[in-house]
Amino acid sequence: AQSVTQLGSHVSVSEGALVLLRCNYSSSVPPYLFWYVQYPNQGLQLLLKYTSAATLVKGINGFEAEFKKSETSFHLTKPSAHMSDAAEYFCAVTGNQGGKLIFGQGTELSVKP
């Protein structure tokens, strides 16, 4: 079985500051991990994904995430926040081909001017 836990339901940063959104996973098989973003009244869009090719994954809009097996983590970072990054962010895990895709509870990111 797979699950993800996102630490912090709300994160607030100043524009230009580092963004760090935390995700820890649990999986009985090697995981495939994803970060999605949801803007108000929209569906979810993929930011990036980990599929075992490289532990540091770069995504769209300057985001990146690092897979750390020893810590069972897949935290999302961005060096400098922009106002347009304000949204809800979801971490997700699937264990194998054709399996369930399970989401964390989400973290709402606010960016202050």
Next chain:
Amino acid sequence: DAGVIQSPRHEVTEMGQEVTLRCKPISGHNSLFWYRQTMMRGLELLIYFNNNVPIDDSGMPEDRFSAKMPNASFSTLKIQPSEPRDSAVYFCASRPQGVGTEAFFGQGTRLTVV
């Protein structure tokens, strides 16, 4: 491709009525997921299909909910009878076959049961 298409975008219905939500996945995708999103419970997986076959419906809240996928290009989620606590945004997502492939989401259906 137009992406995952859900209809209707908004639905307001009275308690006790039947509600049917519709989803057209991306052509060629072989997995389809139905999720429910609420403030209290976040994004919950209700059911998913592989090759039109329901694989796991353990997230379906109760017998009032049912989902079908009669062919590769169409799926429905039905609630009968509807209750106010079913009010939520319902998302459909599809995923192509392959290792580590991502799911693509529709815009969602916002359901309000009064």
